[in-house]
Each structure stands twice: as C-alpha cells, then as structure tokens.
Amino acid sequence: MGENVGREIELTVDRIAHGGIAVGRLDGRVVFVSDAIPGETVRARVSDDRKKSFWRADTVAVLEASEHRREHVWAAASLDRDPRGRVGGAEFGHIALAHQRELKRQVLAEALQRQAGLGPDDLPNPLAVDALPGDTAANGLGWRTRIRLHVDPQGRLGPMASRSHTVIPVTDAPLATPAVQAAIPFAERFTGLGTLDVLAPTVGEPRLVIGEQKPSVIREVVGEREFQLDDTGFWQVHRAAPVALTAAVQEAIDPTVFDPRADNLDLYGGVGLLAAAVADRFGPATRITSVESDERATDHASENLAEWVGASAETGRVDRWLRTLDSGASEADRARLRAATVVLDPPRSGAGGEVMQLLGRLAPAQLVYVACDPVALARDVALAAEHGYRLVGIRGLDLFPHTHHVEAVATLVRT
Structure with a gap:
C-alpha cells in the first residue's frame, strides 16, 4: 500500500472503461474511478496506487453531476456508504437505464475498434444494445432468477x-x-x-x-420448450434471457449460408439451449452436435435435444474436441464442416487462440459467436479475421441491467 492510498482527489472523468469503471486523469496519470459517470467532476478517495501508470479511486462526493445520475437502485451500494462497505454487483445502479445501455454500446464499439481493428464503417449502423422485454418499465429491477x-x-x-x-x-x-x-x-x-x-x-x-x-x-x-438441468448448473440469469438469446441466435444465422445437412456445431453448448434454437429455426432434419465439458450438462442436453434425429451432445473440452476432430477428419468430413454453421457461447474469457485457430483450419461457412465480454469477443474477431472471416453483424443485449456487463451476438462469415 502506497503513501497515496486514502488521499482524496478532485478530477473530471471523461469515458467509461471495460469493467464499468470511469476514467479520468490527475496530473497526467490515469485514474480509474468507481461510481462516477463520464462528464462528472467528483471527489474520489485513492484505493490503490501500486502501479506507476494508473491509480484506482472510489467516488465519495459528486461535485458536478451528470444529467444521467440517479439515486442508486440499491441503498447498500450508494455513495453515502464508505466505499469499502458498498456492495458489488450493481456498479451502474446510479446511472439512468437508457444511458447504461449507451455506455455499454460505447465499450463494445471501442473494443471492436481497438482489439479487432474495425473502423466505424465496419460496424453495424447503428450498433445498439437492446433492452429485454419488461426491463424499461421495471427500471431494470427484478430480473435475476x-x-x-x-x-x-x-x-x-x-x-x-x-x-x-x-x-x-x-x-x-x-x-x-x-x-x-x-x-x-x-x-x-x-x-x-x-x-x-x-x-x-x-x-x-x-x-x-x-x-x-x-x-x-x-x-x-x-417459449414452448422445456429444458432439464441441474439446479447447480449454468442457466441464463435474466428471466427473459433464454428467449431473447434463442431469437438473437436464430436471427444471426444467415439462412442463405446455412446447410441443415452439414456438420453444424454448438460449442460450449451447456444443456442445449442454442442447439435447440438452431434446430427449431431450420427444422427436424437439422444436424447439429453440442459440445460441453460438463458431463452432467451433456447428459441433460442429450435429453433436451432428443426430438431431433440429427442432434447429439458430446462431452469434451472444446479445444481438445476440435483438435481430435481436426486430426481425424476425412475429406468427406471436411466438406461437411466447410458447409457448417458453428454457434459458440464461450465463458467470459472467450474462445481464445487455439480454438479460433482450429476453427480456422476446419473453415466452417459461418460463426455465430455469443459473448459476455466485449474485449474477449473483439480479440477472437481479430483471430477469426486471420482465417478469412468477416464480421457481418453484431447486436448487443442488455442481459444485466445496473451492471457493466453486456451480451453480444456476432455473425462472422468466411469470405
């Protein structure tokens, strides 16, 4: 702990960074400030000065407030508490809901521009982060199941x-x-x-x-489908997220590229939600394999996908499973893979270099990438571009109101 920890400083913050922290400068040094909104002038208490290049600080008073500032939706996280006693998990709760979505849009656009080298003309116009049904009326409350x-x-x-x-x-x-x-x-x-x-x-x-x-x-x-899963297993947290993601993935698939007879894949497939979305969209003859490392989730996926003859679920780490697929694929296998659509919904860290390289070798016709981290998504978009894939569509979904998190569904097509 350095000599500046506990020191109170005044500064104006000018943008939001990945992670939901506002960014300002003090005497040329970057300061990451919690509980502030771009455009505000605040008094903040330094909480971490271990890095020479930046400090961290927590807002303790707002000197010039943004028009988007609101009373915090969770009193346990409000400014009248000592920063060390504020709960986490609602770090945007002091920001008007519509402006939260605009800040998330900015973070998503900036990540794609910085990490993937995309210019403004390469992004959808307009790039939006959409609210889920009911959230605006409820002021973003009451969504966590x-x-x-x-x-x-x-x-x-x-x-x-x-x-x-x-x-x-x-x-x-x-x-x-x-x-x-x-x-x-x-x-x-x-x-x-x-x-x-x-x-x-x-x-x-x-x-x-x-x-x-x-x-x-x-x-x-x-919708009209029922899924079985473990109560300790993964499921989307927002009450409306499964329906919203089902529709978003269905819309993200280019039907002119989709081939129901190809070796279509659902990677990091969980209990089969998105594999079912694909099969529902393109009919009972659709072939799709869901791959998931959690054996119990795979067992549930097998049951959840049982009505589709061409659907199956396999247990395996995605990188290892793809490596085995690549090493053992015949020419006929590779032809079916080149015609395939691959849906992937990786954890927050993203798919990463090896998975994107293997997908590049297998060369499916299109990738539909569901991401909960803009920077990881942008990195993987850049990796996909090295193998001839172009981002042709992306949509943001506000699955986590009053937090900095944002979901995105991106379509990449092999050129």
Missing part, C-alpha cells in the same frame, strides 16, 4: 464488496425477481457455510442450494 450470496463470520447473508472478499450483509436484493427475493432467508444465520444460492426456475417453487449441496434436476420453460 438466480443469485449467489456469501456468508460473513456472523452467519449473515450478502454479496461481496466490489473488488473485495469482504461480505456485506444486506436485507434486500432489488435486482432479483420477486420470487427470489421472497425466498432469501435474510433473517437466518448460516454460520460455517460459504455460499447460499437462491433460484426460482420457471417450473416449480424457488429453492436454496446450500454450499456444495448435491445437485437435483429442475426444469426451465423457454
């Missing part, structure tokens, strides 16, 4: 403070759906436990998952 809370030494529940492992006890969770909020046992004590997950599936009652509890099977309804 799942929430993980941590347990402090006294057994009280709460999220962690931003960039900290300190648990902040709370008595409300305004981003959660009413069913989840009602199920959270705020008044109880859970001494000796690390985490408590609360979820409200679309079928059945809300439930608690305590610590490393053994998984049980739940069901989620998406």
